Amino acid sequence: MWAGDVADLLKFLRPLHEGTLVFVASFDDPATKLNDEARAIFEELGSSAVKELGFRDSWVFVGAKGIENKSPFEQRMKNSKNSNKYEGWPESLEMDGCIPLRAAQES
DSSP states (O other), X not given: OOSSOHHHHHHHHTTOOTTOEEEEEOOSOSSTTOOHHHHHHHHHTTOSSTTXXXXXXXXXXXXXXXXXXXXXXXXXXXXXXXXXXXXXXXXXXXXXXXXXXXXXXXX
């Protein structure tokens, strides 16, 4: 988002269909240009960290359109001069796991 336009992100996120998975991995700065609408959409996708996301924080997230709870697939590392590992950059994040298959609803 450092050099991007939040309008392009919103064009991608708004029309997502129920059950669509969204994978996010930040590079440089995921937060500066995120507006209230973009943050609200990520919350609807299951993010619990997007409201606190700040300048140059590291963030990885997997969410889904129509998720009923908060996603367990999210990590955030705060950008901090005192604890950054890489000269002004927070440590990188790694995440693994298995995303459960959504059960088909019976008609």
